[in-house]
Amino acid sequence: MSSTLLPEERANDSHKRSKSAQSNRYGFFPGCVAKESCKELFNSTMLLADKLGIELIELTAASCCGASVVNDTNRDIGRVLNARTYAQAEALGLDDIITICSTCTGHMRLANKELLESEERMTQANAILGKFGAKYNGGVMVRHLLWMLIDDIGLDNLKSMVVRPLNGLKVAPFYGCHIIRPEKVNGWESARNPHSLEDLVIALGGEAVDYAGKTRCCGFHIQLEKEGTAANMVGQNMRMAKEKGAEAVLTPCPLCHLALDGYQEDSASRWGRTDLPVFHLPQLVAYALGVPAEKLGLNKHLIDPRGIMVERELIA
Amino acid sequence: MANIKLDIFRFDEAVDTVPHRDVVAVDIPETTTVLDALEVAKSEVDGSISFRRSCRSAICGSCSMNINGVTGLACKTPCNSVMDESGTIKIDPMPNFQPMRDLVVHMDPFWDKYTRLKPYLQPADKDSDHQTERRVSPDDMKKLVDVANCVMCATCYALCPVVSVDPSFAGPASIAYAYRFIEDVRDSKKEERLAQINEDYLWLCAHCYACSYCPKHVDPHDRIIDVKRATVNSRVMIKERGPQHALVVNRTIKKTGMLAETEVIQGTIGRFNIKGLLAVAPLGLRMLSKGKMPPPFLKPIPKVDEVKTIYDTLEVPVT
Numbered sequence: 210m211s212s213t214l215l216p217e218e219r220a221n222d223s224h225k226r227s228k229s230a231q232s233n234r235y236g237f238f239p240g241c242v243a244k245e246s247c248k249e250l251f252n253s254t255m256l257l258a259d260k261l262g263i264e265l266i267e268l269t270a271a272s273c274c275g276a277s278v279v280n281d282t283n284r285d286i287g288r289v290l291n292a293r294t295y296a297q298a299e300a301l302g303l304d305d306i307i308t309i310c311s312t313c314t315g316h317m318r319l320a321n322k323e324l325l326e327s328e329e330r331m332t333q334a335n336a337i338l339g340k341f342g343a344k345y346n347g348g349v350m351v352r353h354l355l356w357m358l359i360d361d362i363g364l365d366n367l368k369s370m371v372v373r374p375l376n377g378l379k380v381a382p383f384y385g386c387h388i389i390r391p392e393k394v395n396g397w398e399s400a401r402n403p404h405s406l407e408d409l410v411i412a413l414g415g416e417a418v419d420y421a422g423k424t425r426c427c428g429f430h431i432q433l434e435k436e437g438t439a440a441n442m443v444g445q446n447m448r449m450a451k452e453k454g455a456e457a458v459l460t461p462c463p464l465c466h467l468a469l470d471g472y473q474e475d476s477a478s479r480w481g482r483t484d485l486p487v488f489h490l491p492q493l494v495a496y497a498l499g500v501p502a503e504k505l506g507l508n509k510h511l512i513d514p515r516g517i518m519v520e521r522e523l524i525a
Numbered sequence: 526m527a528n529i530k531l532d533i534f535r536f537d538e539a540v541d542t543v544p545h546r547d548v549v550a551v552d553i554p555e556t557t558t559v560l561d562a563l564e565v566a567k568s569e570v571d572g573s574i575s576f577r578r579s580c581r582s583a584i585c586g587s588c589s590m591n592i593n594g595v596t597g598l599a600c601k602t603p604c605n606s607v608m609d610e611s612g613t614i615k616i617d618p619m620p621n622f623q624p625m626r627d628l629v630v631h632m633d634p635f636w637d638k639y640t641r642l643k644p645y646l647q648p649a650d651k652d653s654d655h656q657t658e659r660r661v662s663p664d665d666m667k668k669l670v671d672v673a674n675c676v677m678c679a680t681c682y683a684l685c686p687v688v689s690v691d692p693s694f695a696g697p698a699s700i701a702y703a704y705r706f707i708e709d710v711r712d713s714k715k716e717e718r719l720a721q722i723n724e725d726y727l728w729l730c731a732h733c734y735a736c737s738y739c740p741k742h743v744d745p746h747d748r749i750i751d752v753k754r755a756t757v758n759s760r761v762m763i764k765e766r767g768p769q770h771a772l773v774v775n776r777t778i779k780k781t782g783m784l785a786e787t788e789v790i791q792g793t794i795g796r797f798n799i800k801g802l803l804a805v806a807p808l809g810l811r812m813l814s815k816g817k818m819p820p821p822f823l824k825p826i827p828k829v830d831e832v833k834t835i836y837d838t839l840e841v842p843v844t
Contacts, residue, residue, distance in 0.1 A: 241784040245819035246812070270827040272782040277732045279778065281753040281771035283841040290778070290835060337838045341831045390734035391746075401595060421594070426686040426733035433793040434728045434766055436804060441690035442731070471808050509817045 227350060229305030230361045236303035236349070237265035238294065238317070240310040240463070241273050247463040249506025250489045254309050254354065256504060257495040260370075261362060265307060268297050274316045277387065277430060285333065291320035292334035295349040306351045309491065311462035315387025317351040319394045353388055355461045355490060356397050359405055364412045372499040374414025376521045380493070381418040381455035381485070382406030383446070383469060385462030386426050400424065406459055406490075413497040420453040422446030427468035436475070443468050444476025447483040456517050461490040470511050486514030496523070527555040529604050530613045531566055533574060537626050544624065547571070548613075559607065559614060560588050560599035563628075576628040583740060586676030589683065590628050591617040596683045598740045619683035634692060635679045638699045641725065642718065646706065649713035659711045672705045672748055674741045681736035681745050687729050695725035697736040697745030704748040707755055719752070719761040727752060728767025757842060769793050776843040779836040782826030786819035 229235045243251040258265045271294040273279075275287030294317070298306055308314045324331050325347050335344050352360075358367065389400035398405055403424065407417035428442030447469065450458060460466050470487045477483070492505045502524045507514050518524045529551055536544035549566040557565075560578055567574045579585040581600045588599040593607050593615050608614045622630035648659060681697035682688055688696050695703075703722040706712050727749070736745040757768050773792030777785035794801040812818055826832070836843065 242786070244783070245786045245823075246817055270782075272826060272829075272832050273778045273784040275778075276774065276784050278771055278774040278784075279841075280750055282757050282775050282843075283839055284754065285839050286775070286836070286841050289839065290832065293831060293835065337835055340834050340838070341828070343831070386731075386733040386735075391737040426731045426735065428686075428731055430731045431687065431729050433770055433790065433805075435691070435726070438687065438691040438694075438729060439731075442686055445686075445690055471812070474811065475808070509815050511811050511815055511817070 227305035229303055230357075233262065234264045234266060234303065235357070236298040236301065236306040237267045238271055238274070238306050238308050238313060238351075239267060240308065240313040241276070242463040242467065243309055247466060247489070247509075249509045250309060250463050250466070250491065253489060253495050253500070253505045254491040256500045257491040257498065260495060260498045260500060266301060266303060268294060268301075268306070270297055274313045275320075277312055277316055285330075287316060288320040288323050288330060289334045289337050291317050292324055292331075292345045293338055293343060295321065295324075296338055296343040296345040298349050299346055300343075304348050304350065305357075306349055307354050307357055308351060309354050309461070309489075310464065311353070311385030311388035311460075312464050313387075314351065314353045315390070315394060321349065321351055322394055352397075353461055355388070355405055355409070358409065358494065364408055367409075367494070367498075368412040371413055371497045373497050373523065375410070375493070375497060376414065376523060378415045378517070378521050378523065379418050379454050379456040380410045380415045380459050380488075381420055381450035381453065381457070382410065382423050383427070383450075383458050383460040383462075383465055383487075384424055385460060385465040386424075388461055389424060406461070409490075409494070410459060413493065415493075418450060418453045418455040420449045420455070422449040427462075427465040428472075429464040429468040432468065432472075439468065440472040440475040441479060443472040444480030444483070447473055447476070447485050448480045450485060451483045455485055456521075457514060458485050458487040459490060459493055460487060463489065473512060484512055486510060486512045486517060488514060526552050527604070528552055528612055529555065529557075529562055529608060530611065531562060532613055532615045533563075533566075533627065534617045534624070535574075535627055536624050538624065539626075547574075549574070553604070555605040555608070555612075556603050558600050559590075559592055559602045559604055559616065562604055562614070563599065563616070574628075575626045584676060586678030589619055589678040589680045589740075591619055591683070595738075596620065596680050597738065598678060598680070601740055619679060621683045621685065621688045622679075632679065635677075635682050635696070635698070638695050638725065639677065639702065642699060642703050642706070642721065643714075644702055644706070646709065646712055647714045648711050661710055665710045668708050669705055672701050672743055675701060675705075675739075675743045676741055678740060681739055681743075684735040684738060686733055686735060687731055691726075691729065693726055694729040695722060695727065697730070697749065698743075699725070700727060700730070700752055701743055701745040701748040704752050704755075707752060715755075716759060716761055719756050719759060722752060723756055723762040723765065723767070727756065728765070728770070766793050769795070772843055775836070775841055777823075779833055779841075779843050780825065780829075781823045782829045782832045783823050785823045787821050 279287045392400045410417040428439035432439040531549045551565045577587040579587045583601045618624045618630045687694045730749045770793040
């Protein structure tokens with residue numbers, strides 16, 4: 210079981226074995242939302258890292274990745290902000306930054322690609338970083354926790370660590386655009402037919418639900434532009450998942466989580482009630498690996514996942 | 526030679542109330558394009574199969590359709606790249622359009638949005654008052670070359686998830702084409718064009734990159750960002766939500782190093798826009814009831830002055 214692309218077909222860096230991976234010490238970029246409205250994501254990631262015996266060293270002085278919005282005002286700002294973050298990782302001796310958000314993954318990888326592919330851009334970034342004594346030498350790669358779990362820990366290994374299998378819980382994956390598209394930036398697996406989340410669900414003892422919505426957009430980035438449109442994008446995708454028999458959704462992205470968990474209520478008038486609980490990636494993995502369910506912040510979800518977990522005899 | 530089974534969506538709006546499917550088998554080399562396979566099916570098996578085509582070489586943009594769930598040009602898609610083990614290829618009309626007959630769709634909404642742009646050069650003076658040709662330097666032209674490759678096949682429009690739920694959105698191709706004139710040094714209507722494309726919901730682009738599968742590599746998404754940037758920098762429609770959102774996100778990052786969710790919501794909708802704030806209040810209350818609220822104020826990250834230095838050096842607008 211592996212991702213769709215062979216290592217040599219994957220985009221630039223994403224298959225390299227990093228020094229961080231060899232020493233189990235990774236740079237960790239939690240992103241803004243995991244520190245603000247989705248703290249349960251941050252907490253469950255740290256609990257999962259403990260279980261896996263890996264060290265996630267949080268880059269506490271890192272800024273926002275730019276969230277795909279900062280470039281709307283200036284061509285260079287996102288790239289230079291991220292160069293500053295990479296310089297901090299390098300200064301700590303870390304060459305591998307783990308993210309827990311699809312948008313952080315995509316935006317940070319895009320910035321890194323632009324820096325590594327253009328001497329002019331790297332020089333521009335370092336000229337600014339030099340003003341406060343920092344420098345990025347181009348030695349960092351950015352990966353999502355999902356990729357790290359599969360490449361570094363391994364699905365077979367994870368499977369052997371499962372102490373509480375998901376009892377056939379029907380889980381619909383929802384990837385989040387920026388972890389798969391554009392392929393030239395991510396390219397860790399096929400953007401049109403990814404199956405890493407499905408592989409993971411199966412390894413944890415669940416049943417993966419295939420549906421057309423899994424690679425579509427959650428509408429998060431236009432919630433404040435036009436709420437109704439964003440809610441309809443949620444409703445459309447969740448309806449597709451529901452019709453394929455999904456009992457819950459799994460996402461590697463807190464922005465998708467905010468959208469899917471928050472807007473099913475508002476989309477019900479057009480798409481019917483779906484009420485699918487949405488798990489953050491590390492919540493479900495940590496649960497299966499034996500982290501107590503009450504530590505995972507499941508009570509913070511607007512659609513409470515504990516109902517279906519009781520029904521599936523996952524929790525009492 | 527291979528026996529390829531084309532599983533085709535059939536529908537004639539003049540007589541049918543619901544669509545059905547026909548499976549048409551053709552013996553052709555498996556490297557044949559899907560378009561040529563359809564041509565064989567039409568000429569040898571069933572003359573009533575309808576689809577648009579012309580150049581057969583990815584220049585005219587007529588033959589975009591949904592092939593095994595993936596929308597793209599049939600003339601650019603070899604059968605052996607899409608058929609399953611049984612040699613079957615599922616062919617449907619482009620999504621996001623009303624089917625007219627089989628694989629032919631009503632293109633009107635797409636063309637309407639394109640026409641609204643006034644997609645022709647509008648120089649400051651008349652051609653008759655102009656003694657020489659209107660010259661463009663190679664550097665100025667370079668910006669327009671990629672987008673000029675657009676063949677208006679509407680693949681991006683069919684792939685766009687925003688269009689699928691909200692037909693008021695201009696869609697990727699129109700915005701990319703707006704860029705083509707906004708950035709043309711010979712044109713004189715930059716501000717009018719920006720205002721027009723903003724009216725047509727430029728800011729409804731959800732950054733999903735579905736349009737990155739452009740068969741002509743136009744990359745509409747990157748052009749959409751260019752048009753947003755031109756909007757902010759020319760301060761056209763600056764008070765609207767889209768530009769305000771871009772500015773407040775940058776403002777909070779410059780101030781705290783983080784995207785401060787609470788301030789971004791207030792700043793985008795408008796602190797005194799009671800109606801707008803009430804519209805997001807139900808979700809806010811649901812989140813509050815679960816103790817799931819972003820903090821009202823954020824403590825700046827360590828060394829936030831460095832972030833400020835980056836913003837100031839690049840002269841990024843934040844208000």
